[in-house]
Amino acid sequence: MACIQKTLRGLGVLRQLPRESTVNQTYCRYASSYKYLQVDLDKKTKVAHLTLARKPANSLNCDMMKEIAMATNELDQDRDCKGIIINSCVPNIFSAGLDLTELYQAKELFFQDFWRSLQAMFSTIYGTKVVTMAAIEGHAPAAGCIIALATDYRVMSEGKFNIGLNESMLGIPMNFWVKDAFIATCGQREGERALQLGQMFIPSTALQIGLVDEVVPQELTLPTVQKHMKQWVKVPGGARGLTKSLIRQQAMDNLKAKADEDLLIMTRHMLSQPIQNTIGAYLENMTKKSKR
Numbered sequence: 001m002a003c004i005q006k007t008l009r010g011l012g013v014l015r016q017l018p019r020e021s022t023v024n025q026t027y028c029r030y031a032s033s034y035k036y037l038q039v040d041l042d043k044k045t046k047v048a049h050l051t052l053a054r055k056p057a058n059s060l061n062c063d064m065m066k067e068i069a070m071a072t073n074e075l076d077q078d079r080d081c082k083g084i085i086i087n088s089c090v091p092n093i094f095s096a097g098l099d100l101t102e103l104y105q106a107k108e109l110f111f112q113d114f115w116r117s118l119q120a121m122f123s124t125i126y127g128t129k130v131v132t133m134a135a136i137e138g139h140a141p142a143a144g145c146i147i148a149l150a151t152d153y154r155v156m157s158e159g160k161f162n163i164g165l166n167e168s169m170l171g172i173p174m175n176f177w178v179k180d181a182f183i184a185t186c187g188q189r190e191g192e193r194a195l196q197l198g199q200m201f202i203p204s205t206a207l208q209i210g211l212v213d214e215v216v217p218q219e220l221t222l223p224t225v226q227k228h229m230k231q232w233v234k235v236p237g238g239a240r241g242l243t244k245s246l247i248r249q250q251a252m253d254n255l256k257a258k259a260d261e262d263l264l265i266m267t268r269h270m271l272s273q274p275i276q277n278t279i280g281a282y283l284e285n286m287t288k289k290s291k292r
């Protein structure tokens with residue numbers, strides 16, 4: 001925990017977190033605290049469901065990313081929480097990635113806040129000592145895939161869904177901590193191929209390359225995650241949590257040490273005219289598509 005708090009402080013996010021939870025000690029103690037999330041902790045099983053709830057596509061705006069970091073941090077500190085399941089209440093979409101409407105023509109100060117919120121969201125999920133799992137019941141492109149990559153176990157639904165990091169295809173270079181998380185999960189060879197090509201994967205291929213751990217029918221996705229979670233939280237938390245930190249510490253330290261550099265590089269890229277043009281064209285296509 002101290003490690004997450006240090007990182008969040010380094011990323012300039014902790015000061016935005018509430019000092020203490022102001023909500024009641026009830027079954028759903030977190031439920032009313034967030035605008036874009038439902039957070040329910042079952043004190044009996046000690047498992048929380050953190051449900052992404054920003055219709056129509058769970059695109060990640062700056063406030064939603066802050067909320068995800070806050071909720072994860074709060075659960076991480078809660079002695080009654082041993083596991084967090086991240087899922088979505090939007091049918092067929094886990095998350096559509098970053099909210100492109102906020103990135104388009106963003107002012108520099110706003111972009112900096114946005115990017116720090118993305119760094120914080122990732123590092124809070126990646127660095128928590130509690131078990132984290134993703135129930136991916138639909139599309140998970142780009143930053144949607146990043147949320148899943150930050151967890152300990154991923155189950156995806158069968159179907160015509162895509163998951164992956166398509167930035168190269170959009171003319172945007174990958175950044176170091178996303179690349180590291182992908183390679184840590186899928187290995188160097190798959191990383192070299194998938195990230196250079198900006199490949200998106202259907203569930204069965206995502207399973208083959210190790211991007212997800214299991215693919216099941218959609219209605220079994222959440223129950224399958226819940227089944228695995230039940231097993232994982234039985235492992236003594238102290239030893240498991242320390243082992244997890246041991247494995248992830250280096251990546252956490254790297255992100256903390258190079259967060260400012262990442263921000264500088266991404267600000268330069270993302271606010272550049274060519275990339276802004278790409279985002280503008282992408283948004284126009286999405287609007288045309290949904291009008292059809």
Ligand SMILES: CCCCCCCCCCCC/C=C/CC(=O)SCCNC(=O)CCNC(=O)[C@H](O)C(C)(C)COP(=O)(O)OP(=O)(O)OC[C@H]1O[C@@H](n2cnc3c(N)ncnc32)[C@H](O)[C@@H]1OP(=O)(O)O
Nearest residue numbers: 056057059096097098099100139141142143167175286290
């Ligand atoms: C282009 C800039 C990329 C920046 C890259 C930076 C790279 C740095 C390194 C990596 C760090 C992490 C960065 C990640 C980058 C991103 O996350 S960029 C976002 C990438 N996301 C996508 O490419 C997905 C776009 N969306 C879709 O492909 C589809 O919407 C879907 C497959 C998710 C769902 O399809 P469908 O069910 O048919 O729904 P739609 O009608 O398409 O969408 C419904 C509704 O949602 C709006 N919407 C969808 N995605 C976004 C989004 N990302 N941002 C904002 N809004 C989105 C869409 O416009 C529709 O709105 P209306 O109903 O028309 O109002």
